[in-house]
Amino acid sequence: MRVIEDDRRFLMREDPMERVRRMLQRRGEWLRGRTGDNVTQMHYARLGTLTGEMEFAAGREGLEPGVVRREVAEGRMVIPANIRHVELEPMAIGFAAKCKVNANIGNSAVTSGGREELGKLKAAILAGADTVMDLSTGRDIPQIRESILRHSPVPVGTVPIYEALERVPSRDPRDLDIDLMLRVIEEQARQGVDYMTIHAGILREHLPLVKGRLTGIVSRGGGLMAGWMLHHEKQNFLYTHFDQISEIFQKYDVTYSLGDSLRPGCLHDATDEAQVAELRTLGELARKAWAMDVQTMIEGPGHIPLDQVAHNMRLEAEICHGAPFYVLGPLVVDISPGYDHLASAIGAAAAGASGASMLCYITPKEHLGLPDEEDVRQGTIAYKIAAHAADIARRRPGARDWDDELSRARFAFDWNRQFALAIDPETAQHYHDETLPQDSMRSAHFCSMCGPKYCPMETARAALAEGNGDKKR
């Protein structure tokens, strides 16, 4: 039952710091001697070298290490593993791997600080997040990031333009420039950030396409870059200086998460010209990154009607040459503020089932405020369910083993095992005990829904035993 154990490691309630400590020495050994200006997993994969990270990630996936090497070499899989983030347990994101979940954390100018953010990190990891992004835009960005990196066994992503803007003396986004961006990117890379969102795909010529939209631009970085281009009447400096960013990424093995600045912000704007035009640029940039051995993911929407989700996955695979697609939800309705984790889990499961490699969670607080620790937990659980549904739908080997185990425990009325196998044991037990709290109920062949006489599993089992069904015929 290896796969179950890996899927459910997070249920062991292991402190993330334990995992960090266990990994430090091992990763240190793998990294020994890995020097030079090009140390990416893609570089080694293309040389035919099997790295420790590839082997470790393959083990977690139940894949042959050679398959991981080949997928990384061809750009269809990434192993976001900055050589300075030694605490990391390497993992793989790509079509051949299990569907992954990212949890966004980070403070804002309005609320939260370092201690709260570490609490969110722990909540996300304990609930099963495969990566986290630190989207801090408030105070102490570098300190919060340092603390997250040193405590995180999962890859950490950032959006460096947020810190860059904090460091513009005027705080005016029109005063951003490539030199500052490159400085911030290099500092974050040196600190150990595993992947970074870079809004290089939004171009001057795309902006008129936004005109007919209901909600304009809803990417924070994308909005900043649009403003910069319109003010300066120049092309996006992240696009024109893309290779300089790639040089930094090469040196530390930072993975690109190419931002979709023009993702739709509502169903009305879904799969429109602006979105698809930017996607074409992202496909072009993926090839440029690969030419320098830099690992690359493509970010995707957002808000997409359910009948367009699979189409969007196919479109990305085609236009972006199979680069892993990392989608945000998508939400399949716009009318669910307060329940957007649920509404987007519908789109996320559909996206995962039809090819998305990683699902960026949405919490119940989306569109309303900054998520707190409980929101992070709820969002992560919703998305682990969506990702697991996708893995089953895509028939990943062994994906259903966990479900079958729980179903066996259910049919056997082994309540304690059902709780233990549940995605959130405490909640499952709490709901059960609300109406049947006594200890004796742990061996009951019913719950309060049907009571002792109507449990269908019990009725049918007894009947089939009596009738000895199949033998009589």
Next chain:
Amino acid sequence: MRVIEDDRRFLMREDPMERVRRMLQRRGEWLRGRTGDNVTQMHYARLGTLTGEMEFAAGREGLEPGVVRREVAEGRMVIPANIRHVELEPMAIGFAAKCKVNANIGNSAVTSGGREELGKLKAAILAGADTVMDLSTGRDIPQIRESILRHSPVPVGTVPIYEALERVPSRDPRDLDIDLMLRVIEEQARQGVDYMTIHAGILREHLPLVKGRLTGIVSRGGGLMAGWMLHHEKQNFLYTHFDQISEIFQKYDVTYSLGDSLRPGCLHDATDEAQVAELRTLGELARKAWAMDVQTMIEGPGHIPLDQVAHNMRLEAEICHGAPFYVLGPLVVDISPGYDHLASAIGAAAAGASGASMLCYITPKEHLGLPDEEDVRQGTIAYKIAAHAADIARRRPGARDWDDELSRARFAFDWNRQFALAIDPETAQHYHDETLPQDSMRSAHFCSMCGPKYCPMETARAALAEGNGDKKR
């Protein structure tokens, strides 16, 4: 904006009793003179008569009344409207109509009573449930049902075998017989029940097919009938006496909800021989019911991997000749006790998008206990989101209007209108106010997620205004 208004009537927080009172006189007029042994909507539809119910239901759907008449005549749509349930606001269930949501309420031997059940009815209706089923199996079944019927503006369904079993003196399901069942069915029909689950599709020859399953039979009525058949070594009496049941249904216009006794209880058992064999019998029974002008829905799973959901919808449409499919979830994972409303909303949205006519909700308490009022509310909201996602995916005319309205309010930072348009205004406002409670924040062009500087909608709007984007090029 008629469609929005209809979709969102439930947000007006109108007391269900108000709706009941308003309807009583109107429906009384329609029903005047509708006597005889065959008073079904299907009967009138086939005669070419447009009933008040058809016109009213068509108005709610934004369909031509003639379309509703034709769909009802051909069995692809039902209007569950017992002539004795005068309080009812008629509604349509079928492929040409919007996707509907059913909420199960009812007590069990272990918990809940009449007052709690009325509370659940109200919670379900205020959250937008299109029908409710009273699945009571505890004390006072007829009294609870009477109270629900007299307070319900939505169709009420039941599973008469539960009451029948309560009336077997021995309480032993093996002592059930067709005479008692017909008595109970007639009494419930006379009381005004709009649709009934009848487990007539499970046959003796299906039982050996259950052998390889992980969770056997998980339908309560199905388990009882299996036990009866195995004990008596006879065919299912609901199957052999089907036409006698249909005669009662004809007289009061009760709609069949043909129970799927052999629905899978876990992913392992999905779409297996047992399930499909019973579905074939249900298709045969639908034709028998239609031959007597009795309206019919088919009940469906249950637990189905996401990649098999659309296939199951096509299978039913084909095997059951287009009869409306009324599915339970389905759950797309088994590992989510405590979150089964969310996990099954994924399957429900996919089912609705690919043809299911009604979605039976699953609450967070599923598999763990009897839902209480808050569980009913949470389950109903989750399923209204799923059904709405399905309507958008199926491009029902006007389905997205509500979303566009909310998106416009969002882009305009009209917070009060966003809350008012949300599927659950209180929850949306509560989440927002957790971090920005001051009254002044009602006009803020940001929330606590991004703070005042980073709201992308605001940044981009300002930038596009400054750059005057599209005109310059």
